[in-house]
Amino acid sequence: MKPRVQFPLRIRDLEFGGGKPLFCIPIVPRDIPDLVVQAETARALNPELIEWRADFFSNPSASSLVGAATLLRNIAPEQALIFTLRAKSEGGAQELPQSDRRILIEAVLRSSMVDIVDLELANDNDFLHALMKTAQTCDMPVILAFHDFDRTLENEELLAKIESMRSQGANIAKIAVMPRTPEDVLRLLQVTACARRLYPNLPLITMSMGALGSITRVAGFLFGSDMSFALGKSGSAPGQIPMEDARKMVELLLRYSN
Amino acid sequence: MKPRVQFPLRIRDLEFGGGKPLFCIPIVPRDIPDLVVQAETARALNPELIEWRADFFSNPSASSLVGAATLLRNIAPEQALIFTLRAKSEGGAQELPQSDRRILIEAVLRSSMVDIVDLELANDNDFLHALMKTAQTCDMPVILAFHDFDRTLENEELLAKIESMRSQGANIAKIAVMPRTPEDVLRLLQVTACARRLYPNLPLITMSMGALGSITRVAGFLFGSDMSFALGKSGSAPGQIPMEDARKMVELLLRYSN
Numbered sequence: 001m002k003p004r005v006q007f008p009l010r011i012r013d014l015e016f017g018g019g020k021p022l023f024c025i026p027i028v029p030r031d032i033p034d035l036v037v038q039a040e041t042a043r044a045l046n047p048e049l050i051e052w053r054a055d056f057f058s059n060p061s062a063s064s065l066v067g068a069a070t071l072l073r074n075i076a077p078e079q080a081l082i083f084t085l086r087a088k089s090e091g092g093a094q095e096l097p098q099s100d101r102r103i104l105i106e107a108v109l110r111s112s113m114v115d116i117v118d119l120e121l122a123n124d125n126d127f128l129h130a131l132m133k134t135a136q137t138c139d140m141p142v143i144l145a146f147h148d149f150d151r152t153l154e155n156e157e158l159l160a161k162i163e164s165m166r167s168q169g170a171n172i173a174k175i176a177v178m179p180r181t182p183e184d185v186l187r188l189l190q191v192t193a194c195a196r197r198l199y200p201n202l203p204l205i206t207m208s209m210g211a212l213g214s215i216t217r218v219a220g221f222l223f224g225s226d227m228s229f230a231l232g233k234s235g236s237a238p239g240q241i242p243m244e245d246a247r248k249m250v251e252l253l254l255r256y257s258n
Numbered sequence: 259m260k261p262r263v264q265f266p267l268r269i270r271d272l273e274f275g276g277g278k279p280l281f282c283i284p285i286v287p288r289d290i291p292d293l294v295v296q297a298e299t300a301r302a303l304n305p306e307l308i309e310w311r312a313d314f315f316s317n318p319s320a321s322s323l324v325g326a327a328t329l330l331r332n333i334a335p336e337q338a339l340i341f342t343l344r345a346k347s348e349g350g351a352q353e354l355p356q357s358d359r360r361i362l363i364e365a366v367l368r369s370s371m372v373d374i375v376d377l378e379l380a381n382d383n384d385f386l387h388a389l390m391k392t393a394q395t396c397d398m399p400v401i402l403a404f405h406d407f408d409r410t411l412e413n414e415e416l417l418a419k420i421e422s423m424r425s426q427g428a429n430i431a432k433i434a435v436m437p438r439t440p441e442d443v444l445r446l447l448q449v450t451a452c453a454r455r456l457y458p459n460l461p462l463i464t465m466s467m468g469a470l471g472s473i474t475r476v477a478g479f480l481f482g483s484d485m486s487f488a489l490g491k492s493g494s495a496p497g498q499i500p501m502e503d504a505r506k507m508v509e510l511l512l513r514y515s516n
Contacts, residue, residue, distance in 0.1 A: 182451040182481050186444050193440040214514040215477055222473055223440050241514045252507050256472040256499045 007201040009171055011115050011141060012080045014048055016172060016203035021221040021250050024049035024082065025232035025243060028056040028093070035068055039075040042232040045243040049227065051082035051118070054108070055092035060085075062107035069113035082143065083114035090120040091147050098127055105131055109138045118143040118174070121165055132169055143205065144170035152177040152184035152208065158191045159198070166202055172226075174205040176237065179213045188216055189223045196224025203227075207239075214239040218249040222257055265459040267429055269373050269399060270338045272306055274430060274461035279479040279508050282307035282340065283490035283501060286314040286351070293326055297333040300490040303501040307485065309340040309376070312366070313350035318343075320365035327371035340401065341372040348378040349405050356385055363389055367396045376401040376432070379423055390427055401463065402428035410435045410442035410466065416449045417456070424460055430484075432463040434495065437471045446474055447481045454482025461485075465497075472497040476507040480515055 008018035016022065025042040027050060029035035035052075042050050052072055054065055072081060085105055086092030096104075109117055109131075117135050119128060121144045128144075135142045144165035152158075158175055165173040173195070179185045188208040195204055206225045208216040217228045217239065228250075230243040241249075266276035274280065283300040285308060287293035293310075300308050310330055312323055330339060343363050344350030354362075367375055367389075375393050377386060379402045386402075393400045402423035410416075416433055423431040431453070437443045446466040453462055464483045466474040475486045475497065486508075488501040499507075 183448060186448050186451070186481075190441060190444050193444070211515050215480055215511060217514075218511075219473055219477060223444075239514070241510075245510050245514070249507055249510050252499075252503050253473060253476075256475075256497070256503070257469050 007203075009141060009203050013078075014080050016141075016226050017201070021254070022048040022227040023230050023243060023246060024051050024227055026051040026053055026229055026237075026240075027232060028053045029068075030056055030058050032068060032071065035072060036075065038232065039072050043076040043079060045230075045232055047079060047230065047232075047243060049080045049082055049116075050076050051084055051229070052114070053093070054083060054085045054104070055087075055094055055096070060096070060104055062104055065104055065108050066111045066113065069108050069111055073113045080116060081114040082116045082118055083108050084118040086118075086120060087123070090122055091149060098124075102127060102131065106134050109134050109140055112138060112140075114140070116141050116143060116172070118145055120144075121146050121161060121168075128168065136169075141171035142169070143172040143174050144168060145174035145176070145205075148177045149209070150178055152179050152187060155187055155191050155194070158188075159194060162191075162195045162199070162202075162204075166199055170202070172203040172205060173199075176207050176209055178210055179208045182212065184208065185213050185216060188213065189220065192220060192225050193223040209237055210239045212239075214241055217241050218246055218253060221250060222253060265461075267399060267461050271336075272338050274399075274484050275459070279512070280306040280485040281488050281501060281504060282309050282485055284309040284311055284487055284495075284498075285490060286311045287326075288314055288316050290326060290329065293330060294333065296490065297330050301334040301337060303488075303490055305337060305488065305490075305501060307338045307340055307374075308334050309342055309487070310372070311351070312341060312343045312362070313345075313352055313354070318354070318362055320362055323362055323366050324369045324371065327366050327369055331371045338374060339372040340374045340376055341366050342376040344376075344378060345381070348380055349407060356382075360385060360389065364392050367392050367398055370396060370398075372398070374399050374401060374430070376403055378402075379404050379419060379426075386426065394427075399429035400427070401430040401432050402426060403432035403434070406435045407467070408436055410437050410445055413445055413449050413452070416446075417452060420449075420453045420457070420460075420462075424457055428460070430461040430463060431457075434465050434467055436468055437466045440470065442466065443471050443474060446471070447478065450478060450483050451481040467495055468497045470497075472499055475499050476504055476511060479508060480511060
């Protein structure tokens with residue numbers, strides 16, 4: 001599948017790869033009342049994006065998710081919305097058969113209530129290809145993501161993941177890995193700088209997780225990452241920094257790095 | 259020459275290598291009135307250390323430098339004072355014959371008005387050995403320093419510089435290099451993390467200079483650097499960040515990294 005050639009990638013009022021650091025607050029609601037609280041908390045912090053981790057939603061059905069997406073769209077009309085329904089094996093919150101996941105994701109994409117869909121690279125090819133085709137039909141950019149909550153693969157392996165995302169038609173490539181040493185944290189930033197040079201037109205979201213990696217959530221922008229996850233009410237991965245502190249740090253880092 | 263075995267290295271109330279990030283404001287006065295202004299500005303910002311770059315002093319004599327050191331001691335009684343008289347070839351502000359430099363440095367060391375002396379590793383052996391002996395006699399810790407205002411040597415070469423500093427009896431090793439790429443910045447941090455592991459009892463001061471490297475002036479602490487230079491009134495090297503912003507950033511980085 002061909003990626004869009006447009007660069008920077010424009011999504012609503014945002015530019016992915018345009019130089020301005022983008023912040024995304026993840027929300028992990030279990031039901032509608034929870035979604036209202038978390039979405040309002042997130043919106044009040046004024047992030048550029050909100051990621052809805054729909055795998056935390058209890059008993060998800062196509063209609064309940066489309067209803068929730070519509071509500072989220074109304075609560076946060078100015079934020080770009082990332083829709084993610086991660087499988088349990090990929091770090092998701094609940095076990096859902098692949099066929100159900102496909103139906104749920106397609107329903108939300110077709111509703112046009114979200115702006116970006118996040119899909120795990122580890123999904124099988126048919127599943128991934130079908131959903132990417134739906135996203136293309138809906139003119140919706142796709143994040144292909146690689147997560148590793150245990151370790152940080154070698155630089156070459158991580159770069160191969162990004163190349164695989166690109167060749168499969170990702171509009172945005174995402175890498176989130178766990179460091180075991182300070183050197184692992186630096187390697188994730190090296191991979192970012194290298195990918196930025198190899199693929200100048202591919203927006204990137206990269207991070208080294210956990211407390212050890214938290215520096216990458218603010219310094220990643222200096223090395224080529226375009227977006228960072230920050231904390232609203234509840235985080236979705238270890239090492240996320242509260243929104244206001246993250247913005248303050250990034251603002252200062254960018255001021256002295258240019 | 260044997261380095262002190264004491265670790266963390268205690269200098270006045272400070273611990274080098276004790277985990278608390280130390281900030282040093284450099285001052286570059288041309289004469290006594292200038293020194294008064296710069297020292298008072300620096301002290302008001304409450305750094306842990308002040309570095310006096312005495313090579314900026316016009317027509318330095320042993321008595322004028324000892325007089326200036328005494329004045330500085332009185333203006334900043336709570337700061338540890340680093341004394342540095344860099345040769346022109348090492349990035350210093352004026353040409354001074356080596357024999358003059360030796361006399362000037364020895365006079366200031368013997369005055370006991372400063373707490374630490376910074377000497378460039380590139381000095382010839384006899385010169386370095388003589389001054390380190392004087393410092394040892396005065397019970398004054400020595401920083402051995404390597405500067406490169408043009409590039410960032412390979413990791414192995416930088417580690418060899420630190421090993422050379424250690425084997426020559428440095429109490430603190432300092433590496434300041436210029437990056438040409440974002441990867442050079444990351445390599446300096448890798449060298450820092452590696453040296454910290456190789457020499458757990460050797461305090462380190464490392465930085466990647468210029469705007470590109472400014473991240474290292476706040477993130478270096480996470481990877482094993484013990485001290486960072488921040489701006490008072492006038493900087494002494496490119497990329498230094500004003501004291502208050504530097505502290506704020508480090509405080510936030512440390513809060514989320516632990």
